[in-house]
Each structure stands twice: as C-alpha cells, then as structure tokens.
Amino acid sequence: MAKSIYMDVCALSRPFDDQGFMRIRLETEAVNLILSKTSEGKLRMLVFPVHDVEIAAIDDADERIKLQTILNGMGDRIKGKLPEIRASA
DSSP states (O other), X not given: OOXXXXXXXXXXXGGGSOTTSHHHHHHHHHHHHHHHHHHTTSEEEEEOHHHHHHHHTOXXXXXXXXXXXXXXXXXXXXXXXXXXXXXXX
C-alpha cells in the first residue's frame, strides 16, 4: 500500500513561482519528484475540500486549471464532514 501524503496548495504552486532563486528551484524539484512518485503509485496524495477553496482563490487562470488538473488526476479525494476532518487534524 502506498504511503499517504498531504501537499498544501502553497507547495503545489511552487513550480509557478519565480525559478530565479536556488531555494525555489530546489523546492520545485522536490514537488516534481513527489508528483512523479504519486503518478507511479508509490505515494497516495490526499485531497481535501480546502484544496478546492484555496485553488479557486488563485488569480492566474492557467495556474488554477493546472493545479486542479493535478489534484483531479493524481489525488485521492477525502470525503467527510469538514468539522470532523478539522477535529481529527
């Protein structure tokens, strides 16, 4: 069974940031590595309703569509009642 992970929208958005800084490039590589392991089935990315809320608030339409596509294609949506999810977190 693949290990379950949670990636927040800030991390998922890293590839869209200015890659002119070494730290951002390294973090982008880390995100891309995690996404490749997820697509290979070695990791299971959990997707919660808050992902959709945060992505909907992104101004850049291209970034917003790409992030939603990643979540829809690679993520495992967690269904549940938001108050219960918050309480367990």
